Amino acid sequence: MNRIAPPTLAPSTLVLSVLALALAAGGCSPDPKALADKARAEFAAHQYLAAQTDLAAALAANPGDAGLIELQARNALAMGDGIAAGASLERLGSLRKPADFHRLLAEAALLRGQAQDALAALGDDKSAAGLRLRGLALIAQGDKPGALAAFQAGLAAEPRSAPLLASLSRLKLLEGDTAEARRLADSALAADGNLLDALLVDAQVATAEGRLGNALAAYAKAGKGYPGNLPALTGQAGILGDLGRTDELAALLSGFQGQRTDGTLAYLKARLASAKGDWNAARDILQANEDKLKDRDDANVLYAQALTQIGQPEQARARLAPMLARHPESVVLRRELGKAQLAGNDAAGAVQTLMPFAQSKSAAPDDLRLLAKAAEAAGDPNAAFFAARARYPSPQSLGQALSAADTAMKASNWGNAILAYDQILALTDGRSALVLNNMAWAQAQVGNTDKALQFAQRAIQVAPEDPSVLDTLGWLLFQSGSNKNRALDLLRRAAQKEPQNQTIAKHLAQAQRG
Numbered sequence: 001m002n003r004i005a006p007p008t009l010a011p012s013t014l015v016l017s018v019l020a021l022a023l024a025a026g027g028c029s030p031d032p033k034a035l036a037d038k039a040r041a042e043f044a045a046h047q048y049l050a051a052q053t054d055l056a057a058a059l060a061a062n063p064g065d066a067g068l069i070e071l072q073a074r075n076a077l078a079m080g081d082g083i084a085a086g087a088s089l090e091r092l093g094s095l096r097k098p099a100d101f102h103r104l105l106a107e108a109a110l111l112r113g114q115a116q117d118a119l120a121a122l123g124d125d126k127s128a129a130g131l132r133l134r135g136l137a138l139i140a141q142g143d144k145p146g147a148l149a150a151f152q153a154g155l156a157a158e159p160r161s162a163p164l165l166a167s168l169s170r171l172k173l174l175e176g177d178t179a180e181a182r183r184l185a186d187s188a189l190a191a192d193g194n195l196l197d198a199l200l201v202d203a204q205v206a207t208a209e210g211r212l213g214n215a216l217a218a219y220a221k222a223g224k225g226y227p228g229n230l231p232a233l234t235g236q237a238g239i240l241g242d243l244g245r246t247d248e249l250a251a252l253l254s255g256f257q258g259q260r261t262d263g264t265l266a267y268l269k270a271r272l273a274s275a276k277g278d279w280n281a282a283r284d285i286l287q288a289n290e291d292k293l294k295d296r297d298d299a300n301v302l303y304a305q306a307l308t309q310i311g312q313p314e315q316a317r318a319r320l321a322p323m324l325a326r327h328p329e330s331v332v333l334r335r336e337l338g339k340a341q342l343a344g345n346d347a348a349g350a351v352q353t354l355m356p357f358a359q360s361k362s363a364a365p366d367d368l369r370l371l372a373k374a375a376e377a378a379g380d381p382n383a384a385f386f387a388a389r390a391r392y393p394s395p396q397s398l399g400q401a402l403s404a405a406d407t408a409m410k411a412s413n414w415g416n417a418i419l420a421y422d423q424i425l426a427l428t429d430g431r432s433a434l435v436l437n438n439m440a441w442a443q444a445q446v447g448n449t450d451k452a453l454q455f456a457q458r459a460i461q462v463a464p465e466d467p468s469v470l471d472t473l474g475w476l477l478f479q480s481g482s483n484k485n486r487a488l489d490l491l492r493r494a495a496q497k498e499p500q501n502q503t504i505a506k507h508l509a510q511a512q513r514g
Contacts, residue, residue, distance in 0.1 A: 032061035036068055043071060046196075046226045048079045066095040073104055080230065082111025106133045115140035128158035132167050139171065147171055162192035166201045173205055181205045196226050203235050210413030212239050212446040228256070230264060237268045242415075243448055246275045263292030267299045274302060279309035297323060304336055313344035324353075335367055338374060347377035358386060362397045365390045365426045398427050409438060417442040433463035437472050449480050470494035471504045478511045487511055 035058040042051035055072045062068060073088035085108040092101070102121050109117040115137040122130050122137075131154030138147040151168040154161060169184035185205045188198035203218035216239050222232035233256050240249040249272050256265065266289035273281040283306040286299060293299035300319055307316040320337040327333055334353060341350035354371040357363040368390035375383035405420035407413075421439040424432070440455035456473040463469050474490030477483045491508040498504055 032058050035061075036065075039068075039075075040071065043075050043078070046078070048075055048226075049228050051075050052079070064095065066092060066097075069095065070098055073108070077104065077107050077111070079228075080111060082108045082113075086112065100129070103127075103129055103133060106130075106137070110136055110140065113140070126153075126157075128154040128161045128164055130154075131157075132161070132164045135167060135171070139174075144171065144175065160187075160191045162188045162195045162198050165191060166195065166197040169201045169205065173201070173208060178205065178208050182209065194225060196222055196229065196232075199225070200231050200235070203232075207235075207239065207415070210408060210411070210415035210417065212243065212415045215239055216447065234264060234268065237271075241268075241271055241275060243446060244275070244451075245448070246272060249275070263289045263296070263299070267293060267296065267302070270299070270302060270306075274306065279306045282306040283310055297327075301332060301336060304340065308336070308340045308343050311343075313340040316340035317344060317346075331367070335370065338370055342370075342374050342377065347374050348380075350374035351378050351380055358382075358389065362400050363389075364423065398424070401427060405435075405438065409442070412445070414442045414445040418446070430458075431462050433459050433466055433469055436462065437466075437469050440472050440476065444476055444479075449476070452476055453480065453482070465497070467494040467498040467501065467504065470497070471501075471507060474511070475507045478507070484511070484514075 035054045039051045039054035039058060042048070042054065052072075052075055055068060055075060059065065059068050059072065069088050069092045073085050073092060076082075076085035076088060085104070089101070089105055089108060098104070102123065102125065105121040106118040109115070109121060110133065118133060118137040118140075122134055125131070125134070131150045135147040135150035135154070138144075138150060148168075148171060151164055151171065154164045155168070158164065165184050165188035169181045169188060172178075172181040172184060181201075182205050185198070185202045188195065189202055192198055199218050199222035203215045203222065206212070206215035206218060216236060219232050219236035219239070223229060223236060226232060233252065237249055237252055240246075240252065249268075253265070253268055253272060266285055270282040270285040273279070273285060282302065286293065286303045286306065290303075293303075300323065304316040304319045307313065307319070317337065317340045320333060320340060324330065324333040324337050334356065338350045338354040341347075341353060351371065351374045354367070354374055357367040357371050368386055372383055372386035372390055374380075375386050401420050401423040405417055405424060408415075408417035408420055418439065421435055421442065424435050425439070428435070430436075436455050436459035440452045440459060443449075443455060444452035453473075453476055456469070456476050459466075459469045460473050470490045471494040474487045474494060477487035477490070488508075488511050491504065491511050494504045495501075495508045
């Protein structure tokens with residue numbers, strides 16, 4: 001190889017330079033065995049990104065090491081990368097294969113969306129692990145009864161298999177059996193409380209139950225135990241976004257070190273930008289990742305919302321109209337298309353799109369107001385009637401909301417309770433002490449402390465002597481640490497007014513202990 005002659009150096013400088021180069025060369029060539037050991041430790045600690053880097057370096061020095069190739073495949077599977085896992089397994093095929101090689105092949109195929117290939121790889125594997133993979137493949141093919149039979153056969157062999165219990169819990173959740181999904185999720189956690197799949201299904205079931213605080217805690221535990229795990233991130237981010245906790249969502253996204261090529265992270269960043277009102281940034285993010293997100297309805301709706309907000313309603317209409325044609329039952333799509341049409345000066349088209357809200361006995365006041373606005377712009381003679389409907393809701397809609405709120409509170413379904421109380425507050429003058437007090441309590445249960453205190457303060461303005469209202473505000477003030485003296489005073493007053501109430505007595509005792 002041709003070499004460029006170095007510049008002439010003084011003898012002492014030359015000696016120092018050679019020594020420096022030798023030291024640098026030694027520093028740039030880590031011991032392959034040390035790299036392999038480091039990668040194994042990182043894999044055991046679920047540090048999959050770091051393990052991926054060190055495995056690549058170790059394999060560069062020992063490309064035929066079957067143990068390292070196997071670890072590389074398992075690491076890729078743990079990261080959810082079926083393509084990389086498949087490539088490693090193909091290399092491993094001509095070397096020493098592990099006993100579960102066919103199951104690794106099946107798992108990689110499932111991650112690539114190739115359910116039939118997964119079933120072929122499994123053959124007649126009757127092990128609990130094999131039956132679990134078979135069940136997952138059958139779910140991917142839409143065969144829920146076959147999946148149920150596979151999971152049950154696996155559990156007959158290993159009743160305490162946490163992966164099988166978690167998978168069956170997810171199947172029950174898909175079928176709408178939340179109670180059985182919860183029982184199975186709890187069983188999976190009891191069998192292995194640190195298993196990623198058990199933590200994720202626990203969070204998913206808690207979300208379905210409306211126990212959003214519990215879901216956040218489960219997702220956070222999964223994210224801490226498995227750094228860079230995307231389902232843990234997206235689950236936590238989704239709940240934070242729904243609850244309007246944008247600062248926490250921003251911190252979560254900025255601290256995420258995972259690598260994704262499917263656009264999920266981009267969608268979350270766009271959602272954060274929209275929550276902050278930066279619609280131009282949301283549009284730019286979605287536009288840059290359009291190819292990756294083209295099949296995601298949630299991303300397309302957000303894209304359309306951004307286009308409407310930045311003055312491009314025609315483009316928003318072009319996205320939303322075909323989606324509404326496919327899903328005419330979607331309230332969100334109907335609402336957003338109506339907004340886009342109205343923004344594009346097609347008031348008559350907006351009225352036609354939004355008219356089903358006028359025929360619904362449970363339509364939200366905001367949707368009726370939007371319809372009234374479109375009707376007024378279009379010169380529709382029914383505009384005043386629609387506006388009156390928005391101001392004076394039907395007894396049916398209010399009754400449904402009250403019933404939903406009561407049911408949710410009794411079931412500790414805080415997410416649904418918040419939605420129901422939001423609707424009640426929109427349907428009324430917002431001065432019901434019971435509604436405000438219950439909303440404060442529900443917000444506190446999902447971790448929205450500031451919102452909880454705001455509702456509790458509104459409740460006490462309406463009913464300053466109600467013991468339940470006094471107790472709620474006092475307890476929230478004590479828990480937040482914002483004003484413990486006032487908290488004690490409120491709790492003492494609540495206890496004096498209702499001395500037999502055990503909950504109030506318990507809160508006061510805890511506050512007095514500090």
